[in-house]
Amino acid sequence: MEALTAVKPLKPLKPRGKSDKFWRTLFQQKYLYLMSIPFVIWVFVFNYIPIWGWTMAFQRYRPGKSFMKQEWVGLDNFRELFHDERFYMALKNTLAMSFMGLFAGFTIPILFALLLNELRRQMFKRIVQTVSYLPHFVSWVVVAGIINKMMSIDGGINGLLMNLHIIAEPIQFLAKADWFWGIVTASDVWKETGWNSIIYLAAMTGIDPELYEAARVDGAARIRQMWHITLPGIRTTIIILLIMSIGNLINIGFEKQFLLSNPIVADKAETLDLYALNYGLQLGRYSFGTAINIFNSVVAVILLFTANTIFKRTSKESIM
Amino acid sequence: MNRQSRAINASRSDKIFDIVNCSFMTLAFVITLYPFLNVLAISLNDSMDTVKGGIYLWPRKWTWANYDAIFSFRGLITGFKISFLRTFVGTLLGLLSSSMLAFVLSRSDFQARKLVSTFLVMTMYVSGGLIPGFILVRHLGMMNSFWVYVLPGMVSAWNVFIIRSFIDGLPSALQESAKLDGANDFTIYWRVILPLCKPVLATVALFLAVGQWNSWFDTFLYNSMARHLTTLQYELMKVLQSTQIGSNDIHDPNMSQLMNRISPESVKMAITIVVTVPILIVYPFLQRYFVKGMTLGAVKS
Numbered sequence: 001m002e003a004l005t006a007v008k009p010l011k012p013l014k015p016r017g018k019s020d021k022f023w024r025t026l027f028q029q030k031y032l033y034l035m036s037i038p039f040v041i042w043v044f045v046f047n048y049i050p051i052w053g054w055t056m057a058f059q060r061y062r063p064g065k066s067f068m069k070q071e072w073v074g075l076d077n078f079r080e081l082f083h084d085e086r087f088y089m090a091l092k093n094t095l096a097m098s099f100m101g102l103f104a105g106f107t108i109p110i111l112f113a114l115l116l117n118e119l120r121r122q123m124f125k126r127i128v129q130t131v132s133y134l135p136h137f138v139s140w141v142v143v144a145g146i147i148n149k150m151m152s153i154d155g156g157i158n159g160l161l162m163n164l165h166i167i168a169e170p171i172q173f174l175a176k177a178d179w180f181w182g183i184v185t186a187s188d189v190w191k192e193t194g195w196n197s198i199i200y201l202a203a204m205t206g207i208d209p210e211l212y213e214a215a216r217v218d219g220a221a222r223i224r225q226m227w228h229i230t231l232p233g234i235r236t237t238i239i240i241l242l243i244m245s246i247g248n249l250i251n252i253g254f255e256k257q258f259l260l261s262n263p264i265v266a267d268k269a270e271t272l273d274l275y276a277l278n279y280g281l282q283l284g285r286y287s288f289g290t291a292i293n294i295f296n297s298v299v300a301v302i303l304l305f306t307a308n309t310i311f312k313r314t315s316k317e318s319i320m
Numbered sequence: 321m322n323r324q325s326r327a328i329n330a331s332r333s334d335k336i337f338d339i340v341n342c343s344f345m346t347l348a349f350v351i352t353l354y355p356f357l358n359v360l361a362i363s364l365n366d367s368m369d370t371v372k373g374g375i376y377l378w379p380r381k382w383t384w385a386n387y388d389a390i391f392s393f394r395g396l397i398t399g400f401k402i403s404f405l406r407t408f409v410g411t412l413l414g415l416l417s418s419s420m421l422a423f424v425l426s427r428s429d430f431q432a433r434k435l436v437s438t439f440l441v442m443t444m445y446v447s448g449g450l451i452p453g454f455i456l457v458r459h460l461g462m463m464n465s466f467w468v469y470v471l472p473g474m475v476s477a478w479n480v481f482i483i484r485s486f487i488d489g490l491p492s493a494l495q496e497s498a499k500l501d502g503a504n505d506f507t508i509y510w511r512v513i514l515p516l517c518k519p520v521l522a523t524v525a526l527f528l529a530v531g532q533w534n535s536w537f538d539t540f541l542y543n544s545m546a547r548h549l550t551t552l553q554y555e556l557m558k559v560l561q562s563t564q565i566g567s568n569d570i571h572d573p574n575m576s577q578l579m580n581r582i583s584p585e586s587v588k589m590a591i592t593i594v595v596t597v598p599i600l601i602v603y604p605f606l607q608r609y610f611v612k613g614m615t616l617g618a619v620k621s
Binding site: 022025026029031032033034035036039040042043044045046047048049050051052053054056063112115116118119120124127128130131132133134135137138139140141142144145146148149150154156190194221222223255259273276277280281286289290293294296297301304 | 333337345348349352353354355356358420421423424425430431432439440442443445449450451452453454456458460471474475504506509530533534535536553557560561588589592600604607
């Protein structure tokens with residue numbers, strides 16, 4: 001403490017020395033600078049300049065004109081957006097599929113991990129686990145093709161349902177608009193459940209085995225052990241992943257919807273991103289499309305912060 | 321109820337639980353695997369015969385004709401080449417850039433560390449979105465070029481932080497002794513750090529490669545006019561879209577010729593297999609790495 005106060009008054013006397021030191025370190029670390037500056041520039045170009053592009057939403061952007069020559073229109077694009085019926089439809093679709101995806105994509109992997117963790121035969125466990133990751137690695141294009149095949153008139157699902165005499169006539173699942181949300185959610189679950197359970201399974205290996213030992217001595221059945229030991233043991237992981245998925249709630253994108261939809265179900269399939277693609281980019285209405293992008297990002301950030309605050313208050317855990 | 325009888329009760333309910341659980345997991349196994357096997361069976365079945373339906377796990381009339389047919393289709397050969405090339409180049413560039421940045425950011429003595437780190441973290445939370453990105457690519461003159469596949473997504477903050485947390489776990493004495501031997505920072509990175517990072521690099525390489533191999537949207541958005549730059553996923557996407565309910569147009573004359581030779585169903589299934597097999601080949605080798613990497617990333621974030 002004394003040494004600190006003794007040194008302090010010296011500081012303003014030697015400003016030159018400090019900047020000398022700065023340049024000397026800079027020179028010493030020249031390789032570190034050389035190794036990072038190109039990528040910093042790269043990040044600036046590909047990640048920061050597009051954010052600058054948000055100004056387009058407040059202009060009537062015409063390609064080919066310079067930035068200064070663009071016509072500024074204030075909030076006109078947003079006004080147009082909020083008066084468009086398709087926007088509300090897209091918003092509804094986005095929220096519906098997001099919440100369904102959040103609910104299913106959050107609970108089912110936990111359940112799957114819990115059950116997988118209880119398998120006694122290690123060989124069987126490993127085989128099931130390995131196969132369960134597999135769909136994560138194939139593209140959405142392939143998955144859409146597979147789902148299309150399985151849900152077609154002569155596909156596996158109709159075959160199964162007819163053999164079980166649940167339905168008499170095959171159903172054209174993908175032509176039923178009301179089923180589209182469910183189909184997207186189910187495909188997502190099929191593709192990602194195994195992958196998303198990895199983190200939970202890893203967290204479960206960190207649980208103290210003595211807890212199970214004690215529970216067994218007390219005669220607790222396996223289901224009770226799962227409920228009272230395994231589940232609380234992975235609580236932190238669950239909360240972190242929940243907050244992260246809430247932040248991504250509105251960013252469900254358009255890939256699945258683009259690939260799985262067809263003209264018949266279009267009204268149920270159009271998410272905000274798809275709406276920006278179809279009614280912004282592909283029609284050359286760049287400013288309008290950017291307004292949709294901005295709306296999307298702002299809502300996502302608000303959701304993330306809200307979720308984080310709520311969890312901070314209730315459980316003293318947060319990710320930021 | 322005394323402790324012993326409770327234990328017996330528990331063991332009986334445990335047995336029931338085991339049976340239910342095993343059958344449940346078997347069901348999950350079948351649901352995951354069956355569609356792939358079904359697609360494979362159809363792709364190996366005679367296309368005229370497939371139309372009659374009823375192909376499940378095994379082809380009825382074995383044939384390679386579907387594969388012969390799709391490989392006579394020019395777009396597919398180009399797609400194969402481009403997909404391989406972008407996977408190779410994209411993975412290599414991504415690995416180099418992420419590991420280099422990770423190394424720099426792992427150096428606690430680096431002056432600009434905090435600045436660069438924050439600069440990078442920000443990109444994880446905000447992104448410009450589809451249209452500003454599109455305009456940027458057009459301004460940079462990367463429309464209809466190969467570079468649009470590998471450059472815009474080259475550095476990902478996520479990968480950088482995964483590698484960095486691995487480097488942080490390495491003993492710092494290694495770097496210090498290399499420095500005493502007169503090695504400069506680049507040599508330390510190249511000769512000391514990089515070889516030690518093999519496990520985490522394998523993980524990141526897997527993520528990068530799968531991402532490159534699987535993407536189709538950049539082709540759709542930027543290169544749909546450039547015939548010589550189409551990727552495999554994009555070709556498959558076109559086939560799927562053109563045979564969907566409610567849309568009956570096949571723009572590509574070569575493709576419609578192909579569809580006349582063998583049924584659209586068989587075309588789709590055979591291409592699906594061709595697109596999926598490379599992933600299935602590398603998958604078992606890399607499995608132990610990605611589980612590790614996934615956990616590492618999750619713990620650190």
